[in-house]
Amino acid sequence: MSRDAFTYIVGGKAGEGVKKAGSTAANLFAAMGRHVFQMDDYPSLIRGGHNFVAVSTATREITSHYMKADLVVALDKRSYDAHREDVAKGGVVVYNSDAQEETEGVGIPMTAVAKEYPRPELRVGVSGAAALSAAIGLDKDEMADLITKEYKRDLENNIPFATAIYEAVAEKIGGRFPLEKGDRERPMFTGNTAIALGAVAAGLDVYLAYPMTPATTILHYLAKNERELGIVTMQPESEIAAANMAIGAAAAGARAMVGTSGGGLALMEEALSLAGMAEVPLLVVLSSRPGPSTGVPTYTEQADLKMALGQGHGEFPQIVASPGTVGEAFDLAAELMSLAWTFQVQTILLTEKHLSESRMTVEFDVDGAAWAEPRMHDGGPYKRYADTADGVSPLLFPPSSETVKFTSYEHDELGITTEEAADITLMHDKRNRKFATVEEHVRGLRTVNRFGSSGPLIFAYGSTTMSVLEALRVGGIEATVVQPVYLDPFPVWELEEYRDMSPIVIEQSAAGQFARLLAEKARIDAATVIKRYDGRAFEPEELAEEIRRAA
Amino acid sequence: MSRDAFTYIVGGKAGEGVKKAGSTAANLFAAMGRHVFQMDDYPSLIRGGHNFVAVSTATREITSHYMKADLVVALDKRSYDAHREDVAKGGVVVYNSDAQEETEGVGIPMTAVAKEYPRPELRVGVSGAAALSAAIGLDKDEMADLITKEYKRDLENNIPFATAIYEAVAEKIGGRFPLEKGDRERPMFTGNTAIALGAVAAGLDVYLAYPMTPATTILHYLAKNERELGIVTMQPESEIAAANMAIGAAAAGARAMVGTSGGGLALMEEALSLAGMAEVPLLVVLSSRPGPSTGVPTYTEQADLKMALGQGHGEFPQIVASPGTVGEAFDLAAELMSLAWTFQVQTILLTEKHLSESRMTVEFDVDGAAWAEPRMHDGGPYKRYADTADGVSPLLFPPSSETVKFTSYEHDELGITTEEAADITLMHDKRNRKFATVEEHVRGLRTVNRFGSSGPLIFAYGSTTMSVLEALRVGGIEATVVQPVYLDPFPVWELEEYRDMSPIVIEQSAAGQFARLLAEKARIDAATVIKRYDGRAFEPEELAEEIRRAA
Amino acid sequence: MTDDLGTYAENTWCPGCGNFAILNAVKSAVGSLEAKGVGRERIVMTAGIGCHAKIFDYLGLSGFYSLHGRSMATAQGLKLGNPDLKVLGFCGDGDAFGEGLAHMMYAAKRNSDITIVVHDNGVYALTTGQRGPTSARGYKGPSTPRGNTEDPFNPLVLMLEAGATFVARGYVGMVKELADLMVAAVEHEGFSFIQVLQPSVTFSNRYAEYNETVVPLEQPAASFDEALALARKTETLPAGILYRIEKPSNERALYGDWNPVANHPTRDERLAKVKAAVGRG
């Protein structure tokens, strides 16, 4: 393994400022012009328990955190115990010596120092930034600047507290991990922010969502920024309301999006079928967590693929795609919003907690974002469901002098209910043609990403792509990675060349859904399926080992 | 074509007694010891419109109605116009000469005659039985007996009215269609009644359902007979309530079933995933109508296959099967209830309006019905999710001195919530083993029906099987029909022998979902897919033509 | 779609059904609204699924034939998307107080500026007469052959308690008054609810009873408590506006004078906003 990345883990209780300590570190690395990947690991609770943030950084692209850390800052004993095995060779643990007995590592009386200031329980987390600053050799002023920039408030206490910790750490391991500067400063975003901004770039008007981890932060981000972005957000009484309101809003001409996790999507299924019949554009974000059912709300898994592909009674075209990185999440959210409006279909952006909530340095191609533009009626008598050659009927929104009738019933071209055999066939044929139209168009898009061109053939999709790429980097493994971005229509036309190969398939599912999809749709039968389904993303070094064994 | 069946069609307005006229005819044929198939065609309205019932009968097994009728009774002009083309060679239309001008056929002033009695609008329908009796050569007493048996009430008006119609018809076509007696009298049931009784035979305790065509009559039948059958029914506030209540009832030890159509199943999706995680047995009846969305509520289609196979976020075993006949519906409902309880999984009985609401002569193998028997805990400390070798953990129901914790969260063996990597893996592995256990067991069941052994190879499933078999009969076509009864697990082990063949696939779906399933799961690629998707079941003579063309 | 607000769809309501009167009332109400400057092109309708909902096919208005129990959400979505629209939602009692109860309660709670007309026939008519939320205890339908074991909801009370700012009752035997209620409801800024007593001649033929008990109400109650008392009356059934107050509508409270559709930005405008947001990080 060639470890050219530096990893920092900070752990403690929820409510102790662990997340803040993690993002502070990530921002620091990014400000140094480095590439950064930040993963938050937290249980489903508000205070206490064990939270940690793993931040890995390098001067080259980095697409995963590592679990072997160079520097661990353990704010409590539980964190020490949890991460003592996670220290890389040459690494060190800085721990809170008030929370446990003297042990290996650098013990700092964090609690005792914090008690010299008001609200000590909230202050302990600041130790993270202080210890990191010392360990990578920042000077005191640089550290104070960092605290000022990141914590903003209560600096008259935070800076002296941090300074005390800094000094204690510096005494033991000051400058132990000097970090090179990178080429330029990049912003950092989570996948959820990328999705939100991608949709906004494509023309989003209305976002409707009911809170559900790991999709919730899309709502939070958009609600906070709605005025600046020129959009409207609302949290209605349920996912059912969200989906049906979104469909209503779209029928008024507003670009609408909803976002949820598996349980919420399940509740939207009836509405998705409605969108199919009424031919209403809708972008749906499905961010997965381990299932079935409530499952493990704050962790990651790729077990909703089959669900995403099988929603809704009856037959109607839909588009499902899953981004491999935070940058791709931005592009894809815009593209899926655009496709929804081009074809009046629902599009599902399938992702996972690991992408939704992980944060990485990224530069969005804002100018390249797709734009959602409906095919509009160009005057004259209007038929909502005009029987066109490609199955797509022009849109018209009320208020209009022509009558515009959207409907859930089978209908004639004007949208009036029908039970006549000939009408039913006509409309089934129209929707059937739309399947073909959509597929034809999707063929023109970049539906599959390929990385590398020699070595073993690996298939992965979604956030697992990031893990695989990082595993190859750290393992120094040459491989060809194929990542289908589009899952429905499934880009078999791109995959024919792999039909007789026996690739390694890597996914975060116990049942091997993705491997099954490849076998069923593309007739590509995996030689080995590398699975992880304990709620945690793949760890690059471990994954590299597994790939090596399988290859 | 060898037309050895007699077909009777009666048409009129909803509310005019058309359904009654149809079932009266069907019962008459059954009482003659003949085989009968009755199909009700009605739009989604309460009064008016155009309803008709097609009843076909033969002295051999019959598994479809025909649309070319020997005798058409048209109670109104609309029915005359609708069915004038449906008259078979040698057939005749008896029409209401008060509702239209004199035309081809036997005109009878039904309305005028009815007006001699109270409530004439309700009486016109009785003409059906009268005309039929005359045409097949019953004598007046036999006809009066029929009216007495079927109409029961208001006989002092019904019999004289019927006699008047009878006499007028007899004058023109009396005894035109003499019908042989059959071997023995069989009862007649709809698919929905068969499903209801099959579930009851397996031990059903509680049926929960919200009305939705074409599943509604299961609720009606069970509600009407609940006392006699020793079960409980309830219509709650929504499908979501029905499914969640059923899961609650099952957790108390009650054998529970729910039934709905596609839109209702969509609303149950979250609960299905809950049943998967909590490992609660549940039998779900999904009776399809043309979709997507509200679609065409009172007609038939097979477009919910993909949905039935793709329900629920996360990964958990489920069983989906679809009966080919009313008799099989009885057996399968019992078997699926039994499987649900053996493996603590949800089982979906997928069917269509054409089976749910059509009525045929059938003899249930009541003694052969499967019985639902849970694997019970046999004392000692109890673990709801004990990690057993086959993945099935014994059940125990409260009240019990041991604590029994069902849960939607990922959990340890006792059902306490967990977020630990090792626990998550353990339970995923346990559920994964259950997939294998279920498949192993299902391999021992009759998962595929085969009919014939020479001629072209045809695949069909669900109620389409009945249409195909009747088409072969009437067309005198030798063919091999393969009908997968089980759809998940899909019995690939039974289908390997067909892998390199290019069969004809026949289904009621525009997208060809069943053909796709065969291609994807069993790698059987259809040469031709014969589809009908106008809401109507295949017509045997037409289908025979299509098969002949394709073969 | 014809000038008289009709369509070519065949009307399949039972002869004598109360729904005909509602259809006539809407046509007349739209006429009055047009006279007041609210053009029919701005009036959009929604409907659930059921006998009531067939009104969608019979009225030459734009709109959305939605799902059983969800049309109130669709209606709110239309309004949220374009607050210039006047949204007139037609619901069944099963729709509004069964499958869709939560949407009704929340539409009232948040005071969404839509009008909901509930065709209250006390039964699930289109699905052949099962008991519904407003069916009487003892009602015998095909799913309750030994009689309904639940007491009915009082829709007016529920809507008042949920926060509706316009609560009215109409009767199909009083078409002109019903039309006036619809006009007032549409003009009201906020959530307007009209319960229409609509006998189903087939399943709940209560014309005779209603003709006796329904009495016109001259003016809205002076207080919430008085409105509640009116809503609870059973010997006579007051028809008219029971309650009306002013409160900011959901849409106004959420985004003031913004209009998502009318203010939909150009691509350049939007990209500038996104770039600014990316800059803010």
Place this chain on the structure above:
Amino acid sequence: MTDDLGTYAENTWCPGCGNFAILNAVKSAVGSLEAKGVGRERIVMTAGIGCHAKIFDYLGLSGFYSLHGRSMATAQGLKLGNPDLKVLGFCGDGDAFGEGLAHMMYAAKRNSDITIVVHDNGVYALTTGQRGPTSARGYKGPSTPRGNTEDPFNPLVLMLEAGATFVARGYVGMVKELADLMVAAVEHEGFSFIQVLQPSVTFSNRYAEYNETVVPLEQPAASFDEALALARKTETLPAGILYRIEKPSNERALYGDWNPVANHPTRDERLAKVKAAVGRG
């Protein structure tokens, strides 16, 4: 599961959370019920999803950790399946009056013989503080950063109007009284509702306010109207049983003394019934 009704699960509520008091009250109530002859093995619990719901892991009782907004349906199902069980359902305010509102209203309407305890902290706590059905207008949470634009529901009023036959309010600052309410609720045959004022120290720390305003209520109101008036009070918040009446429970009304589980037939019995039904055609 331990003798003191505890479990080995780690408690992850925030220090000071009102939920601890509810946990203690339940333990005490179960003790009292046992003393009265209702053994703990007959008491089953349900919970939604949320901070409140963690009580499921902390209590050594059988039951079902259900879904967000559905535990009231699960609870009714348990009771329907085996009416000998005493079902104690724990809900959040989001659970009960947001996602699951319709189930609550219908449980009350049909008078299902279950007890629902709502941990009312006025917020979606576990999902980090979004506004909920009982959040005040103006509440600033992460989904309403400029303030909640809706007025709160009054849970007591909704339950009274929906038909609940036992309606009570408890407060986590009055544990003994809360335990007594739970005992009375479980003993009541019919739908029992307890709103528990449960401050979330993290998101809605209203201890100080409640300590001022919550006042014990000596006895239930004499009439429905009086109960409603008590429920509407805002200057003081009466805690105790506001309303209690007798009415046949859903289960009794549906099937009298039948018990689906206890009366589950043998296979032979059942086949005989099916054969008889087949014979009837």
